[in-house]
Amino acid sequence: MPGGCMSGGSMYKLLAIGFSAGGMPLASGILAALPGDYPLAIAIVTHLPAGQDSVLAEMLDRVSSLPVAMVIDKTPIQPGHVYVAPPDYHLLVENRDRFALSIDAPVLSVRPSIDVLLETAAEAFEDSLIALTLSGANSDGACGMARAHELGAMTIALSPLKTDFRTLPDAVLAAVDVDYIADQDEIIALLCAAGECA
Amino acid sequence: MAVIKWRNHHLEDIEIALLLEAMKARYGYDFSNYAHASLKRRLKQLRDYFDVPHLSHLIPSLLYDERVAQVIINNISVLASDFFRDPPVWRYLRDEILPRLATFPRINIWQAGCGRGQETYSLLILLHECGLLDKTRLVATDINVSAMDEARAGRWSARDLDRWRTSYLAAGGQGHFDDYFQREGDTVMMVEHLRQKVEFNQHNLVTDEVFMEAQFIVCRNVLIYFDDTLQERVLELFGRSLQRGGYLLLGRAENVLQSSLAGRCFQKIDAGCNVLRRTAEVAHAGVAHVEVAHAGGLHVGGQHV
Numbered sequence: 230m231p232g233g234c235m236s237g238g239s240m241y242k243l244l245a246i247g248f249s250a251g252g253m254p255l256a257s258g259i260l261a262a263l264p265g266d267y268p269l270a271i272a273i274v275t276h277l278p279a280g281q282d283s284v285l286a287e288m289l290d291r292v293s294s295l296p297v298a299m300v301i302d303k304t305p306i307q308p309g310h311v312y313v314a315p316p317d318y319h320l321l322v323e324n325r326d327r328f329a330l331s332i333d334a335p336v337l338s339v340r341p342s343i344d345v346l347l348e349t350a351a352e353a354f355e356d357s358l359i360a361l362t363l364s365g366a367n368s369d370g371a372c373g374m375a376r377a378h379e380l381g382a383m384t385i386a387l388s389p390l391k392t393d394f395r396t397l398p399d400a401v402l403a404a405v406d407v408d409y410i411a412d413q414d415e416i417i418a419l420l421c422a423a424g425e426c427a
Numbered sequence: 428m429a430v431i432k433w434r435n436h437h438l439e440d441i442e443i444a445l446l447l448e449a450m451k452a453r454y455g456y457d458f459s460n461y462a463h464a465s466l467k468r469r470l471k472q473l474r475d476y477f478d479v480p481h482l483s484h485l486i487p488s489l490l491y492d493e494r495v496a497q498v499i500i501n502n503i504s505v506l507a508s509d510f511f512r513d514p515p516v517w518r519y520l521r522d523e524i525l526p527r528l529a530t531f532p533r534i535n536i537w538q539a540g541c542g543r544g545q546e547t548y549s550l551l552i553l554l555h556e557c558g559l560l561d562k563t564r565l566v567a568t569d570i571n572v573s574a575m576d577e578a579r580a581g582r583w584s585a586r587d588l589d590r591w592r593t594s595y596l597a598a599g600g601q602g603h604f605d606d607y608f609q610r611e612g613d614t615v616m617m618v619e620h621l622r623q624k625v626e627f628n629q630h631n632l633v634t635d636e637v638f639m640e641a642q643f644i645v646c647r648n649v650l651i652y653f654d655d656t657l658q659e660r661v662l663e664l665f666g667r668s669l670q671r672g673g674y675l676l677l678g679r680a681e682n683v684l685q686s687s688l689a690g691r692c693f694q695k696i697d698a699g700c701n702v703l704r705r706t707a708e709v710a711h712a713g714v715a716h717v718e719v720a721h722a723g724g725l726h727v728g729g730q731h732v
Contacts, residue, residue, distance in 0.1 A: 301682040302651045315680040317513075318651075321464040330651045330680055331465040332507050349464045352436045380434065 241383070241423045242325070242357040243306065244269045245350040247343030247373065249276035249365035251394035255387065255413055256363060257292045260311065262417040265294035267424050269359070271311040272300075272328070274320055274346045276339050276367065286313045304328045314341035321349040337369040347373025356381030359423055361416065363387045365397030371404040378405045385409045385419055442482040443470055446499075449486050454496055456570075457633050458503055460657035466503065473502050497573070504571045506542035506649065510549050510591035513679050517553065517598035519700040524674055525557045528643055534563040537641040537668060539632060539661075540649035541567035544578025544617075545591075548607075550645060551621045556601045560624060566639060568630035579627045581617030588615055632661045637668045644669055648678035655687075663689035669705040677701045 248256055252275060260271075277285060283299075289311060290297035297311040298304075300320055304312065305327055312328065314320035319341050323329035336342035347360050347370065360377035362370045364387055378384045384407040389395035391412045401407060409419055443466070444459075451457045458466065474482050476498075488495040511517050528534050541547045547567040554560045569575045577583075588605075595604040608615040630638070632649070644665050650658050665675055666689050675693060677683065679701055683690045693703035 299680075301680045302678075303655070303682065318680050319465075321468075323462060323464045329462050329464050331462075331468075332648045332651070332678075333465060333468065334507055345468070349468070352467075353464075355434070380436070 240357060241269055241359055242308070243322070243350055243354045244271045244359045244361065244420065244423075245322075245346055245377075246271065246273045246361045246363070247275070247347060247365075247370040247397075248363035249339075249343075249367055249369070249394070249397065251364035251366075251392050253277075253288075255392075257289065258413055259417055259420065260289055260293040260295070260297075263293070263295060263420060263424070266309065267295055268308050269424060270306045270308055271295070272306075272320065272322070272346060272350065273311065273313045274341045274343045275313075276341075276365070276369070277316075283316050289313065300328050300330065302328075302330045314346070317341075319345045321345055322353040323349075324353050337367060339367060339369050343370035344373040348376045351377040351380040351382055354382065356383075358382035359385065359420070361385045361387075361420075362397055362401050364392035364394040366394045368396055368400035370397050371400035374401045374407065375405040378407065383408050383423065385411055385416055387416065388412055439467070439471070439482060443467060446470070446482055446486055446489070449490055450496065450499065453490055454493075454500075455634075456500055456631075460633065460654045461503070462652050462654050465652055469502055470499075473499060476502075501571060501573055504569075505574045506540050506569075508542050508545045508648070509587065509594065510545045511594035511598040511600075512546070512549075512647075513700075514594050514597035514599075516676070516679060516700045517549065517594075519697060519702070520676070521553055521557065521599050523697070524643070524676075524702060525553065525559060528674070529557070529559055531642050532562070534559060534643065535639055535641045536563060536565045536643045536645065537639060538565065538567040539569075539630070539644065539646040539665075541569045541578050541627070542571070542574050543583065544575075544581060545583070546645070546647065547578060547625055548581065548617050548621060549595075551624055552595075552600070552602075552607055555621065563624075564626070565624060566626045566628060568628050570629070570631045570633075572629055575627050575629065579622075581622045582611075582614050585610065585613050585615045632664065633657060637664055639668060640670055641668050642670050642673045643676070644673070645676045647676060648681065650681050650683060651678060658683060659687050659689055662687055662693075665689075666692045666705060671705055673705050675703040675705065677703065 286297050286299045293311060295309055295311050299315050300312045317340055318330040319333055321329045336344050350358050358377060360374055360382050362374055374384050386401045386407045387398050388410050389398040447458050470482055489499055538547055554563050592604040607618055662683055692705055692707045694706045696702050696704050
């Protein structure tokens, strides 16, 4: 089971979160609960209707004690910062230091795609990644979770019983044997515990 | 020899390096300074397309079969775009930039990375509606010849027409969007008088030189596919091509000013739309000499090895 504290080592570096329909209150609640000295960098991809997507960073910034910014190309990945994908671009993890963007074709008809973030994050961070999916009405995210799990990341899926939009959690659970199936409070507890290890 | 267990995706990185080396040695196309994560995703799609277990299986194929190489080049280099992508940017061009360009006696525009041409013709429509077409020379370039052939033909699937029309209207379009096209079954074709107004030339930003003095360069969402080294080269190229006081339009989420030496020659004039103005002389860092070729004498990118 991943998630064990390695003595003196910094286990987790990046938390990657994906959600679509119904996920905004969950994500806001989770970000609001993380302490201001949270040591992981946090990357967020969500599918929002055009117009709402550009204010996502502002909305999250209001609830979080961590600084939230929209990624521009090659933005450095810094601990304790929250990064959201810009509208209509895929967000990729270029390496352990920086993000990258692309306008490649939509994946499962969405851009940004959760799969693209999680797959590239998994390759760059392997077992120092935490991959988290919340609710959604699209299965984008399931392949990314499978890849994250394969490369040793901690994988957490919102329980399908805790949302009206369970296409995403159902697809994740069908694709991969995640480490944790959790409700919002349990997710917060897991993330805080992982932060203690970092 | 110690046997070390390698994770497959690290092996893939080795395969990608070997494949790019083969492509460069055999065809002169150098993709080694492309941004890694997006390049890797595209190459892995090719592995699935050719139905081979590993990317390295493509190396003998690409060396001996130019058609395979062409598919790989197309897959790596084709840019996706739309008519009037990011309408606020086009509205800003219409309201702020084109009136400033109109003060130049002649307007030379270089669109770098034209892909299949949707953005090129968006620009033409805008110039047409602003009454600037007659004093403008528009040169659109791309590394990818087959995409550029499609751009030259000016024909696309009609599937996306509704979305494009919506963007056109949001961008402040003043005519009827559909009047710019002829409908032919499932496709739409750009009207002849606009198609004639653009020159398409192959140009590889990795290896080719400046070929015109421009007052306006449009290069949106190309630099995101390049690493720092290549971004620096391209920006330096743009700096030398642009007349002082000329404008550079980049993609909305692109960023070149922080780290780049060549970026210092530019000043951002609109943060939201990412329009830059060339203000200072360009430092010729690492550039041995400057070749200015005539547009007709562009050497063919990638073929000159």
